Amino acid sequence: MFVKSSIMDRRNFLKYAGLGSGTLALAGFSVAGFVAGRGKDGNTGYGKTPYGKDQFFNRKPFWVEKPTYEAVGNPQRIDYLDRLFKRNAEMYQFIYSVGQGNLETIKVQGIEGLPEHLRAYFQEHPKAFEEFFTAIEKSQEQKANWPKYRDKYLLADAWSSAHSSPLKIRNSFPPEPQGTPEDWDFKGVNPYPLPLKSPKHGSELIKKIAHSFGATLVGIAKVKPEWVYQGFLRGVGKGDFEVPEHWKYAVVIAVPHEWESFYANPTYGTSYDAYSMLRFIAGKLETFIREIGYPARSHVPPTQYDLVMPPLAIDAGLGELGRNGVLITPELGGNTRLAAVTTSMPFEPDKPIDVGIAEFCKKCKICAEECPSESISSDDEPTQNIRGFKRWSIDQDKCFTAWNSVGTSHPRGCRVCLAVCPYSRKNNWLHTLAREGDPRDPSGIIASAMLAMQKNFFDYPGANEYLPPPDGNNKTYGKAPDWLRTEEWFDL
Ligand code: SF4
Ligand code: SF4
Numbered sequence: 153m154f155v156k157s158s159i160m161d162r163r164n165f166l167k168y169a170g171l172g173s174g175t176l177a178l179a180g181f182s183v184a185g186f187v188a189g190r191g192k193d194g195n196t197g198y199g200k201t202p203y204g205k206d207q208f209f210n211r212k213p214f215w216v217e218k219p220t221y222e223a224v225g226n227p228q229r230i231d232y233l234d235r236l237f238k239r240n241a242e243m244y245q246f247i248y249s250v251g252q253g254n255l256e257t258i259k260v261q262g263i264e265g266l267p268e269h270l271r272a273y274f275q276e277h278p279k280a281f282e283e284f285f286t287a288i289e290k291s292q293e294q295k296a297n298w299p300k301y302r303d304k305y306l307l308a309d310a311w312s313s314a315h316s317s318p319l320k321i322r323n324s325f326p327p328e329p330q331g332t333p334e335d336w337d338f339k340g341v342n343p344y345p346l347p348l349k350s351p352k353h354g355s356e357l358i359k360k361i362a363h364s365f366g367a368t369l370v371g372i373a374k375v376k377p378e379w380v381y382q383g384f385l386r387g388v389g390k391g392d393f394e395v396p397e398h399w400k401y402a403v404v405i406a407v408p409h410e411w412e413s414f415y416a417n418p419t420y421g422t423s424y425d426a427y428s429m430l431r432f433i434a435g436k437l438e439t440f441i442r443e444i445g446y447p448a449r450s451h452v453p454p455t456q457y458d459l460v461m462p463p464l465a466i467d468a469g470l471g472e473l474g475r476n477g478v479l480i481t482p483e484l485g486g487n488t489r490l491a492a493v494t495t496s497m498p499f500e501p502d503k504p505i506d507v508g509i510a511e512f513c514k515k516c517k518i519c520a521e522e523c524p525s526e527s528i529s530s531d532d533e534p535t536q537n538i539r540g541f542k543r544w545s546i547d548q549d550k551c552f553t554a555w556n557s558v559g560t561s562h563p564r565g566c567r568v569c570l571a572v573c574p575y576s577r578k579n580n581w582l583h584t585l586a587r588e589g590d591p592r593d594p595s596g597i598i599a600s601a602m603l604a605m606q607k608n609f610f611d612y613p614g615a616n617e618y619l620p621p622p623d624g625n626n627k628t629y630g631k632a633p634d635w636l637r638t639e640e641w642f643d644l
Contacts, residue, residue: 195411196368196483196579204363207370208579209482211469211505214591219504220472221463227540229377230460232384233273236548237455242270243284259285269390283549290556297620298561305419305560306638312422319428319454326435326450329387333396336387337447337494345445351498358497361440362405365433369406369481371468371502375399375494378539379459379467386458398447398496402459404468405433406479408487409567411578415630417567418524418558418618426489427453434491446497453491461490463541469502472509476519476528476569477546480509482587485575486519507591509575510534512599513544518606519569522629524618525554528569557619559626568618571629574606 196206233239246267247255258265263274263281274281302309318324329336348354355372362370380395408414409426434450441448451457462479466472471481471488481488520528527547529536536545554566570576577583590598613627620626634640 196408204360204370206368206483207363209587211482211502214505214507215469215503216506217503219463219466220506220510221466222534222542223540224537224542225540227376227378229380229382230539231273232381232390233269235381235455236552238384239270239273239280240284240552241455246270255285255288280549283547283553287549287553287556290553294556294558294561297559301559301620301626303642303644304638306642307636308413308420308422308560308632311413311636312424315422315424315428319424319431325431326438326452328456329449331387333385333387333399333447333449337396337398337449339442340439341442341447342445348498351500354497355499355501358403358437358441358499362403362433362437365436366407366429367405367433368408369470369483369488371404371465371470372499373402373404373464373467373469374501375402375459375464376467379464381458381460386456399449399494400496401499401501402451402464402468402492402494403437403499404461404465404470404490404492405430405437406465406470406481406484406488406490407433408484409489411487412630412633413636414487414567414576415571416628416632416636417571418565419560419626419628420632420636421565421567421571423454423489423565423567430489430491434493437493441493441495441497444497446495448493448495448497451492451494453489457492459492459494461492464492465490466504467501469505472505472507473543474509474519474573474575475513475517475534475544476523476573477544478570480573480575482507482575483579485577486570486573487576507587508599512590512603515599516574516603516606518572518574518612522568522572522612522615522618523551523554524557524566524568524615524624525550526615527551527554554619557623559620566618568629572612574602 233242247258250258263271263278266274358372359370375395377395380399382392384390385393407426407429409421409423413421413425431450431452434452438448438450449458451459451461462473462477465479465488471479474480474486476486478486479488479490480486514532517530520526520530525547527550529544529546531544534542534544536543538545551566555564558566586598586602590602593599613629617624617627618629638644
């Protein structure tokens with residue numbers, strides 16, 4: 153694997169390219185790329201090429217023995233309260249138990265007034281406690297402002313609700329585990345399994361099946377204990393537990409958000425289009441694996457996971473971790489949402505890849521510059537030691553406050569850092585050139601050129617602009633598609 157040289161900054165790039173002919177050539181290149189990017193044929197993961205053809209990047213030349221995340225200490229399992237949604241759910245439960253009217257009292261009493269497990273967590277993370285209340289205030293403002301924006305975002309709201317409707321019935325599909333993994337994961341397992349020809353056959357079969365169910369990307373990883381949450385297990389509840397023996401492998405699947413709405417984040421996008429697809433794919437895979445004789449458990453969005461997804465997907469060779477804390481893949485960039493199925497079915501696991509994404513992030517920083525809550529580290533190098541791994545820090549509590557601040561209430565999210573990422577681009581000729589050329593370019597020139605083009609010729613609204621007035625103007629990264637713009641279809 154080649155190691156790229158440093159990526160030039162904007163000034164050096166312009167010096168290098170020359171303000172005359174080089175710039176014009178690149179401007180032409182960018183316009184051509186922009187035009188190519190408008191075609192809907194480049195929407196990877198949506199329709200035209202089923203059965204695995206959307207997983208078109210040949211990963212084998214970029215396989216590495218050690219993944220691109222760096223271990224800097226003893227790996228530790230992640231505490232369930234480290235998950236924002238689990239922590240917030242515990243906080244809400246506490247608030248409801250003492251009465252919602254007591255919110256101000258809970259805030260004034262502070263960390264010491266909390267139940268023991270939350271107290272212990274927030275004593276270590278006092279800023280997260282303060283931010284929880286800021287997020288609530290923002291959410292109240294958001295609700296108060298909603299009548300102003302409701303008509304404008306009517307279609308986006310309806311589109312998001314339609315996607316989230318399959319999730320609204322509790323225990324819908326796939327059903328939530330009830331009982332221990334040794335009981336639940338074995339439900340309906342065929343007692344007469346046929347002998348597999350080899351683990352390789354197992355991997356190939358399950359990938360074809362996952363693609364046939366609609367997965368855009370599929371990879372297989374061995375389950376490492378450090379990716380399994382500690383302190384809470386679905387179906388069992390709170391308490392420490394050993395990683396179940398039959399969680400030997402994870403089949404990791406990915407799909408993108410619909411591309412046009414995705415570019416129109418934060419206000420027109422939603423998380424639920426990808427979430428609902430992942431739930432159906434993973435749930436069907438769980439059933440399929442049990443029917444051929446092996447235990448299986450699906451781990452699906454928005455919160456029904458017992459494992460942390462991005463590092464598992466890195467081990468499964470799907471991509472690398474970006475500065476923004478999400479998985480970036482060669483086919484989908486940051487437009488990659490994840491689910492997994494754990495099983496003991498014999499597989500030949502995939503290897504992690506190094507296509508230079510983690511290296512590119514060191515200079516790019518676009519997500520950090522555009523983040524409306526300044527939650528993403530701008531450090532040149534990943535410096536934080538998080539549970540024994542080096543990575544860029546993400547302030548998930550401030551990020552959640554931004555979710556509660558943007559001009560819509562329907563999808564509760566932002567996703568700007570995914571949409572602005574230069575890797576989140578359609579599959580057109582320009583991006584094929586970058587995707588295939590950059591990892592093979594030892595000089596770093598392709599990465600420098602792509603980054604400079606991105607920063608010089610593409611428009612970014614600017615971090616605050618994504619927020620509603622008075623801080624911003626409800627801007628979106630890209631223009632919303634006509635089918636989500638209410639004013640195109642209704643008299644406002
Ligand atoms: S989702 Fe939005 S607020 Fe959160 S890190 Fe990404 S850009 Fe920042
Ligand atoms: S926007 Fe740039 S820095 Fe952020 S994840 Fe994408 S490539 Fe990395």
